[in-house]
Amino acid sequence: MDKQEFFSDRAQGMQRSVIRELLKITAKPGIISFAGGLPAPASFPVDFVRKALDSVLDKEPHTALQYGPTEGDPRLREDLAGIMKEDGIDTTPDHILITTASQQGLDLVGKIFFNPGNTCITGSPTYLGALQAFKSYQGVPVGVELDDHGMIPEKLEETLARLEEEGRKPRFIYVIPDFQNPAGVTIPLERRKRILEIAGKGGYLVIEDTPYRQLRYKGKSQPTFQSLEPDMVLSLYTISKILLPGFRLGWACGPGWIIDKMVMAKQAVDLCTSPFNQALTHAMLSMGALDKSLEQTIELYGNRRKLMLECMEKEFTGIDDIHWTKPEGGLFLWLTLPEGLNTEKMFKEAVDAKVAYVPGSAFYPDNDNFRSMRLNFSYADEGQIVEGMKRLGNLIRKKISATG
Ligand SMILES: Cc1ncc(COP(=O)(O)O)c(C=O)c1O
Structure with missing residues (x-):
């Protein structure tokens, strides 16, 4: 008997998150990952957590x-x-x-x-x-x-x-x-x-x-x-x-x-x-804690966002038909490559080149788009953003010349 039949119709339709699976691949050493949606660990208000912990355990443990x-x-x-x-x-x-x-x-x-x-x-x-x-x-x-x-x-x-x-x-x-x-x-x-x-x-x-x-x-x-x-x-x-x-x-x-x-x-x-x-x-x-933490996080991510956008300008200069969003906040931007390129097919090569993103197709409810990718700018540090964008730019140029 097919073991799947033990499950409800609902459960049979469930799938693991493509991104969570993909993050396992991108966690390998040496890969600069723009794939996850993780906040930067540097933004965590560790001291406030410690103070809150003492206070809660002292005053209201029960x-x-x-x-x-x-x-x-x-x-x-x-x-x-x-x-x-x-x-x-x-x-x-x-x-x-x-x-x-x-x-x-x-x-x-x-x-x-x-x-x-x-x-x-x-x-x-x-x-x-x-x-x-x-x-x-x-x-x-x-x-x-x-x-x-x-x-x-x-x-x-x-x-x-x-x-x-x-x-x-x-x-x-x-x-x-x-x-x-x-x-x-x-x-x-x-x-x-x-x-x-x-x-x-x-x-x-x-x-x-x-x-x-x-x-x-x-x-x-x-x-x-x-x-x-x-x-x-x-x-x-x-x-x-x-x-x-x-x-x-x-x-x-x-x-x-x-x-x-x-x-x-x-x-x-x-x-x-x-x-x-x-x-x-x-x-x-x-x-x-919220105001203090937000102040620092906004500065950190704001700088990383700016740097990533600058790197994109630099690394993608001269490539026709490429565009990307310029978010005013948040953690992500969306890069769309020239017609004919496929970010899903390119993914393995990107990992080989030690840079990772999420292929855009993961985010579509009912149609496919293979030209886009999601890039996260909160997690990688400044040096990684510069190097990662260089790797991505090189890969895109290589794919463009390969497609002629
Ligand atoms: C749009 C959106 N909604 C909800 C969530 C879930 O976040 P959490 O469960 O950590 O609050 C996320 C996380 O990335 C998100 O991007």
Whole structure:
């Protein structure tokens, strides 16, 4: 008997993340990797963690080491509501659910919104982990093209009309508005309003996933979807990229009726997010760790972003039909190679040349694009960025001459 038949249809459809598999290859010594999406270890607020640890163990060991409420530590929800208010979002702690980082937020979204075979809208390309979460509930992500300003409203309208006509009305529209993973692009205010207008007309929920929002190195912050349309938007946040990923701590913020259902869904998953990590996070926020840490992280990543863009200008000069996004924040940029080159096929040669990226095809929900790649600029240090870009430039030139 085929052992797969023991599994549910849902489980049979599950696949390992291409990126996590690929990271095993790129972790070999000597390879300069722009493939992962990891924060720089230098950005971790180790001293604050140590101070918070002492404080929590001294003052509140019995509650911090105990189970906690599914909704999350009330003090932390209060802190996060405050952070959101500063960002122009008029919310209260009871509209916030602490999650085991935003990946769990995505999983809960899949769990509460999909019946098998239901569609949803995502960017094309989009975050691979969202595709994985949605597909694991037998959701069917349908991609809408992006340009340098994120999801294209006209394409969204067309896709919604087509799906409605086919009787496949999407359950929600999933957007990553700020410094999108993988493309690095940000949706400007007018386009945010337009997307919300389209969503409102068709009666669609919007899921706004914005893990990089606070990591802005250039330009002006754009209002969140949530602040523009609080009744129809669920937002997902995380401390992973702005403080540290190892606590596995994030939060969802949105209408009470959605948060309430997410609480029920979460109870079956993990009962609650680690109360200990929540207590530590609350202690760290009370010490001002977020502002201090963000200040340093923004400087570090901002410089690396600038350096990578400069290296690209230098290494790719004279290559026709090559372009890349110039993100104002976040961790990633998106490089598109000349027609005829295939970043998936080139990958092995890149690893042989000791430089790594993620082939763009990994991020497409329902079509293929073999010309693009995602490059991360937060993890590799300055020397590696310079050398890695040189290796990548050489490889691209070699492939161009080989294709004639
Ligand atoms: C767009 C997006 N959403 C969610 C996540 C998940 O992050 P975490 O589970 O660490 O909060 C990531 C991580 O890279 C991401 O890029």
